[in-house]
Amino acid sequence: MNHKSSAVETTRHEQLGLTDAQVLEMYRTMxxxxxxxxxxxxxxxxxxxxxxxSGIGQEAAQVGSAFAFRKQHDYFLPYYRDYAFVLAVGMTxxxxxxxxxxxxxxxxxxxxxxxxxxxxxxLNIVTGSSPVTTQxxxxxxxxxxxxxxxxxxxxxxxxxxxxxxxxxxHEGCNFAGxxxxxxxxxxxxxxxxxxxxxxxQVACESIADRAVGYxxxxxxxxxNDPLEVYRVxxxxxxxxxxxxxxxxxxxxxxxxxxxxxxxxDLAYRTKExxxxxxxxxxIPRFREYLYACGVLSESVETDMEAELAGIIKEATTYADQAxxxxxxxxxxxxYGDESI
Amino acid sequence: xxxxxxxxxxNAAMQEELQRDENVFVLGxxxxxxxxxxxxxKGLMExxxxxxxxxxxxxxxxxxxxxxxxxxVGMRPIAEMQYSDFMLPATNQIxxxxxxxxxxxxxxxxxxxxxxxxxxxxxxxxxxxxxCPESIFFGTPGLKIVAPxxxxxxxxxxxxxxxxxxxxxxxxxxxxxxxxTGEVPDEDYIxxxxxxxxxxxxxxxxxxxxxxxVHFALQAAEExxxxxxxxxxxxxxxxxxxxxxxxxxxxxxxxxxxxxxxxNKTGGVGAEVSAIISEELLFExxxxxxxxxxxxxxxxxxxxxxxxxxxxNKDKVMEAMRKLALF
Ligand SMILES: Cc1ncc(C[n+]2csc(CCOP(=O)(O)OP(=O)(O)O)c2C)c(N)n1
Ligand SMILES: [Mg+2]
Numbered sequence: 042m043n044h045k046s047s048a049v050e051t052t053r054h055e056q057l058g059l060t061d062a063q064v065l066e067m068y069r070t071m072x073x074x075x076x077x078x079x080x081x082x083x084x085x086x087x088x089x090x091x092x093x094x095s096g097i098g099q100e101a102a103q104v105g106s107a108f109a110f111r112k113q114h115d116y117f118l119p120y121y122r123d124y125a126f127v128l129a130v131g132m133t134x135x136x137x138x139x140x141x142x143x144x145x146x147x148x149x150x151x152x153x154x155x156x157x158x159x160x161x162x163x164l165n166i167v168t169g170s171s172p173v174t175t176q177x178x179x180x181x182x183x184x185x186x187x188x189x190x191x192x193x194x195x196x197x198x199x200x201x202x203x204x205x206x207x208x209x210x211h212e213g214c215n216f217a218g219x220x221x222x223x224x225x226x227x228x229x230x231x232x233x234x235x236x237x238x239x240x241x242q243v244a245c246e247s248i249a250d251r252a253v254g255y256x257x258x259x260x261x262x263x264x265n266d267p268l269e270v271y272r273v274x275x276x277x278x279x280x281x282x283x284x285x286x287x288x289x290x291x292x293x294x295x296x297x298x299x300x301x302x303x304x305x306d307l308a309y310r311t312k313e314x315x316x317x318x319x320x321x322x323x324i325p326r327f328r329e330y331l332y333a334c335g336v337l338s339e340s341v342e343t344d345m346e347a348e349l350a351g352i353i354k355e356a357t358t359y360a361d362q363a364x365x366x367x368x369x370x371x372x373x374x375x376y377g378d379e380s381i
Numbered sequence: 382x383x384x385x386x387x388x389x390x391x392n393a394a395m396q397e398e399l400q401r402d403e404n405v406f407v408l409g410x411x412x413x414x415x416x417x418x419x420x421x422x423k424g425l426m427e428x429x430x431x432x433x434x435x436x437x438x439x440x441x442x443x444x445x446x447x448x449x450x451x452x453x454v455g456m457r458p459i460a461e462m463q464y465s466d467f468m469l470p471a472t473n474q475i476x477x478x479x480x481x482x483x484x485x486x487x488x489x490x491x492x493x494x495x496x497x498x499x500x501x502x503x504x505x506x507x508x509x510x511x512x513c514p515e516s517i518f519f520g521t522p523g524l525k526i527v528a529p530x531x532x533x534x535x536x537x538x539x540x541x542x543x544x545x546x547x548x549x550x551x552x553x554x555x556x557x558x559x560x561x562t563g564e565v566p567d568e569d570y571i572x573x574x575x576x577x578x579x580x581x582x583x584x585x586x587x588x589x590x591x592x593x594x595v596h597f598a599l600q601a602a603e604e605x606x607x608x609x610x611x612x613x614x615x616x617x618x619x620x621x622x623x624x625x626x627x628x629x630x631x632x633x634x635x636x637x638x639x640x641x642x643x644x645n646k647t648g649g650v651g652a653e654v655s656a657i658i659s660e661e662l663l664f665e666x667x668x669x670x671x672x673x674x675x676x677x678x679x680x681x682x683x684x685x686x687x688x689x690x691x692x693x694n695k696d697k698v699m700e701a702m703r704k705l706a707l708f
Contacts (some may be wrong), residue, residue, distance in 0.1 A: 117453070160486045166485035167453060172477045178443045179478070182450020182458075189406075189432050208470070212443035219438055344491035374488040375522050377546035381575065381622050 052259070052334045053268050056076035057275070059108075061336045067108055067129075067267055069345055070330055071100040071324055074125035076353050077134050078298075080352035081141050081156065085302040089361065090141050094157045096122035098297035099229050101323030103199075104129050105270025106227055108291070109278045110197055116183045118176040118198040120168045121157030126199070131164045134352050137316035138360035144368040151301065152366050173204035177213030177226065184287075195281040199227040202291075203234020203242045205251065214289065221286035225277045229264065230288065231296035236309040252289035263290030268330075385565055386533050387529045390532035391421055393565070394460060394539035402457060405543060409444055409461030409497075413433040418463055419499060419558060445471035445496060446622075449478050449658040452494045457543055465498035465552060466680075472517065479548035482517030485614050495542045495549050501593055501643055503556040507683035513592075513644035515620055515676070517677035519653070520552055525574055528552040530595035532563040534618055537572030545574060552671040554593045559598065575619050575703050576595045577627035581613030587631045587705050589654055590641035591617040598641060601699035610706040615650075621648050625657055636667035639705050643693060646674035668708040 054064045074096065081093040096103065099122055100161050107129030110117070119126050124137060136148050143152035148316065150168075160168030169176055170235070180198035187194040193316070205228050228248045230241050245251065248352045252259025258280075260273045268293055277288035295318040299306035306315070331337035385393070398405045406429075407422055413436035416423035426434035437444050441462060448458035462468040468475075475496065482492040502511030518524055525547055529535040536555065537669045542549035572578075573640035580595060582604050590597045595616045602612040615631045617624065638658060655670045672692065675681070681691035 078539055090694055148489070150485055153487060154485055158485070160489060162486075162489045167450075168482055168490045170477055170481065172483065175446065175474060175478050178446020178474065179450035179453065181443065182447035182452075185447060186449075186451045186454050209442050209446060212438075212440040215438055215440065216443045216447055274403070282517050321498050360486060376525075377483065377491065 054334075057268060057272055059268075059271070063108070064331060066337055067104050068327055068337065069311055069349070070104050071125055071267070071327065072119070072345065073134065073349050073352065074128050075324060076122060076349050077137055078355060080353050082298070083303065084141065084357070085175040090143075091174070092155060092302055093141060094121050094301040095298035098318065098322065099231060099264065099294045101267040102229055102264035102270050102292035102294050105267035106197065106199070106274045106290070108144040108271050109274035110195065113163075113165060113193055114163045116167060116196040118169060118180045118196065119159050120169065120173070120199045120201065120204075120229070121177070123159065123199055125159070127159050127164075127166060127266070129244060130166065132161060133226060133356075134157070134164070135356040135359055139363060140364065141242040142360040144360055144363040145242070145370070146363050151370070155327060159210045172215070174200050174207040174209040176200070177210050178216065180224050180226070181217040181222055184217060184224035185220060187223050188220065190245050193282060194223065195278050196224040197227065198224065199348045202228055202230040202232070202239055202248055205239060205248050206242060214252070214255040214287070218257050221284065223281035223284070224287045225281060226272060226287060226289045227274070228291045229294060231294045233300070233310075235298050235300045235304065241320070249289055249291040255287070255289070257287045257289065259289040259291065261291045261293060264294035265321055266325060267323065267327055267332045284310045295321070382564040382567060384562055385410045385532050386559055387532050387535050387553070387561040388421055388611070390421065390536035390565055390616050391416065391553055392423060394536045395422065396428070397569075398457075398540065398543045399425060399433055402703045404455060405457040405459065406433040406435060407461060408437050409449060409458045410437060410439055410463045410588055417429060417461065417553065421497075441467055441471040443648050445474035446478070448494045448496070449474060449482070449492055453482065453490050457493055459497060459543060460496040460497045464510050465500035465514045466512045468496070468498050468514060469517075472642060474564055475518065475524070475548070476521050476561060480552070482546065483522055491546055492548050493546050495539070495551055497551045497553060500552045501554040502681045502688065503593070503684055505685070506555070508680035511681045512594050513642070515552055516644055516649050519620055519650055519683055523586050524621060525549045525619070526552070527619050528554070528592045529572075529575060529618055530554070530557065530592055530616055531561060532565050534572050534578065534616070536565050537570055538574065539619065541571040541574050544571065549574065552592070556593050565670035570585060570608070571619065575622050575624055576616055578616045579631065580616045583613040583616040583635070585611045585635055585637070586702060587613045587615065587635045587638045588641055588702060589615045589628060589638060591620060591633065591650070592643060594641045594698065595641055597695045597698040598693040598702070601702055602698060605702055605706070608703070610703065612702055617650070623654065623657070628654060628657055629661055633663055633665060636665060637708065638666070638704050639671045639673060641671055641693065641698060641701075643675050645677045646672060647677050649674055650665060650704065666707055671701060671705050673675065673698065
């Protein structure tokens, strides 16, 4: 008989209670998001779409967070780079493509909003806007209702590092802290707010430090490590469910892409700096881990890449061919009563 | 029918809706234990508990933003701004968020909130406790704006606002709170949003107004009647969407119109009312459209002679009405 040696170490993900299938799904979601994002940039370059904003480099942080939440159960208020996050909680690539092509069938806004402005009642993804951090008080409001109605629901709200300077970030965190609300605030610290580096945005060493002022824990975590992000987010989620209140998590990452397709990032940072961070890309790093623990193999990977390429291709063609909204649709849905 | 004050009408509307619908709750600064700085929410915490008459931190954007979040998941929050002057920190939440949630999500999400805000002067409030901020929000599609002048309208419009599917800004005039009383039905009723009301009939001149100045117009009209001038007085009640039909019908009736409001003149609601009349009725007018409004100064000062100078009153209104009648 061929007994497994008891000396075999349990893997990091097993220690966190994640199965091989789950970590493989995490990896697949990161890669799917990356392939979508790359296609978005290409479509903008080729003039097929007008604008794209990318989350390249932040996939591990997003997927690590998302896997700690419950799909179609908890509430999500993501920010504009959260493609991997929304994919993880149920949005499809076809839906994202419809959004970047601004087509009528886009479930986020039917082509009304820029890419990255997510919303889907079906998926409990709460409609978002462009002015940064307005979603933070909304998340507190949703969490307040969960508390009032004694529902086992946790709310997620994310935003960037520069955005944590906004008044709504402060007001929303403070409200959630006072009422000990079941909400997890996630700051994706990618070191820049467009061209302005972290050092010119805040004087404190870590965004997580800000939590002290709101009376709840702040946790700084390597955002390039999806398992570590999962671990701290899971703890925050459990704290929230136990009625112990909010947590602020700072996932430390790097924005590998320019701010958006309208930005020339080499005007304010060097190629060397960007290359250094490309070398720390979370996707190859997680891939290596999965190979090391035998979850990923060449054949699994080849199949996965082929599957994802198929998904991206199908979604691109579908969205490209899908009809635009009717011009007069501009007039719809100002009020519930359409006669106004 | 029972005769009650304007403030009691507002309180009664909230009390009845909290009773009727478990999803309704009130939040704001000092609205719980204290019952509001004006006493508008008195008794609500005692009857419905701390969570449904919720004392919030002193942070208006959070008051609005939390209410918006709650509304998106099925609640009917009534967010109180302690004074409308302090509503400005919440302007982004109101204009960028509440007003656009239905539209930007292609009708997937809705935002049925009410934001109550005491407005207006005449109470020695100085620059920052006297303003009329309606023109800041007026012209923002997606918002509804109401400003009642009587207890009947105050209660009926608040009930309608709470039951409305869209965000409603509810401006209540501080000076009306205790100085205005009136009859209110004992049974359930609403005043539909978007409908103006003729407060007095007359055939000589039309006065279109809202809020406290409705009362100045009514008082002035009684005196002018002795001079043989009969004024037709329209209370807009809803500022957005404006009741265009009622505006045009009332102007058609007399051919002369005075638009009256406490908010400063430039860019005020009256400018839009005037534009509507010019677009549709210019050749039926017997006199130029007249406006009597607050002065274009940043806000009204506290010193008694200055406040008196700024504020409209029965005499100033009567003079403007007489001038128009004699044109
Ligand atoms: C209130 C507001 N001001 C300015 C902008 C324009 N803007 C969009 S993104 C951005 C930078 C945000 O940086 P950060 O919060 O670090 O997020 P990141 O884009 O780096 O992910 C700015 C200034 C905005 N959207 N909202
Ligand atoms: Mg940033």
